[in-house]
Amino acid sequence: MCYDTQNRVARWVAYPMHSYYTSGSEDSATFYQDPSFTNSEQVTDTYNGYSRGHQLAKAQRTVTRMARQQTNYYTNMTPQIQSLNGGKWNTLENKERGAWMCSDTLYVVSGCHFDNYNTTCTNDDGKTCAVPTHYFKVMLRTKAGNTGKRVHDCSASELICAGYWVKHGENADVTPELKSVSEIEQLTGFRFFVNVPNAPKSTKATEFQVTF
Numbered sequence: 001m002c003y004d005t006q007n008r009v010a011r012w013v014a015y016p017m018h019s020y021y022t023s024g025s026e027d028s029a030t031f032y033q034d035p036s037f038t039n040s041e042q043v044t045d046t047y048n049g050y051s052r053g054h055q056l057a058k059a060q061r062t063v064t065r066m067a068r069q070q071t072n073y074y075t076n077m078t079p080q081i082q083s084l085n086g087g088k089w090n091t092l093e094n095k096e097r098g099a100w101m102c103s104d105t106l107y108v109v110s111g112c113h114f115d116n117y118n119t120t121c122t123n124d125d126g127k128t129c130a131v132p133t134h135y136f137k138v139m140l141r142t143k144a145g146n147t148g149k150r151v152h153d154c155s156a157s158e159l160i161c162a163g164y165w166v167k168h169g170e171n172a173d174v175t176p177e178l179k180s181v182s183e184i185e186q187l188t189g190f191r192f193f194v195n196v197p198n199a200p201k202s203t204k205a206t207e208f209q210v211t212f
Contacts, residue, residue, distance in 0.1 A: 001055075001075070002111075005041040007130035009078045012111030012190065013055035017101050021061055026068040028058070034075035042074040045124040050131065053080025055110045057093045078112050079121050079131050084166065084174050088212050092137055092164055092176060095210060102145030109138045112168075113188050131168070138163035138181045138192050139208055140199055156198040160205035175212050180204045 002011040031052070034042055046052070055076050061067040070076070080089070100106050112132035119131040140161040142154060151159060163184045164176040181192055181201035193199040 003037065003075050004130075005037065007114075007117065008041065008043045008127060009112060009130055009132065010055045010076055012109050013076060014107070014109045015056050015060070017060065017096050017106040017108055018103075019101065021063050021067070022059070022097050022101075024063045026062050026065045028065065028068045028072055030069070031072045031074060032069060034073040037075055040127070043077075043079075043123045043127050043129045044074055047079040047121050047123055047129065049121050050079035051082040051085045053078045053085050053089070053112075053135075055112075057096075059093070060097055079129055080135070081168065081170065081174075084135070084168065088174060088176055089135065089166070091210060091212060095208075096139075100139060100141070100208065102141055104142040104145050104147055104149070104151075106139060106141045107151065107193070109192055111136055111188070111190070133169070134165060134167055134187075135176075136163060136165050136184050136188065137176075138184055140181075140193050140196065143205075143207070151193075151196050151199070154196075154198060156200045159196070159198060159200055160207050161193065161199055161201060161203070162205045162208040164208075164210075176210070178204055178209055 001013045004011050058071045061071050113134040115133040117130045120128050143160045161181050163181050165179050166176040
């Protein structure tokens, strides 16, 4: 993960999706401070005016109690408008643990972006947190889904990848847009899947197309 201690947000969280991680029924309604960071470096309690937007959704990690609890670390969250958090963003998360998941493992990076830091919010103990201007997801997996091969060892023709980009704001178009991973790299300045040399990052795999 990439955590921004100055703005108190998770810039991105990278994680694998496989049926193993969603097996079991562990639950946790309690939120926790991340022991890797100080109290002043993370927003605790609630965001005033925003929902807790988990970068790695709670429902993605039900295999053990610890795995579920770690999704409730404050460092896994950003201030997200509820209409997006509980709407079309949730649709993408459902796809991650549904149609897009495969036995070969789906690799996801979920993150936020700032065109500017003009919008902030506070939490109940007075800490300030920057509000993202955009959110994104990028995904990578094998095309067949059941090759039994590491993605690093696959050819470009055996792999698919794509991403989603969405503007975050009350009056913005909040329908996520399918883009190539390369396009999202250009928008964010981040590089993704650097250990997979054959990842077809310039393509937009239709397997990831969602009708909202």
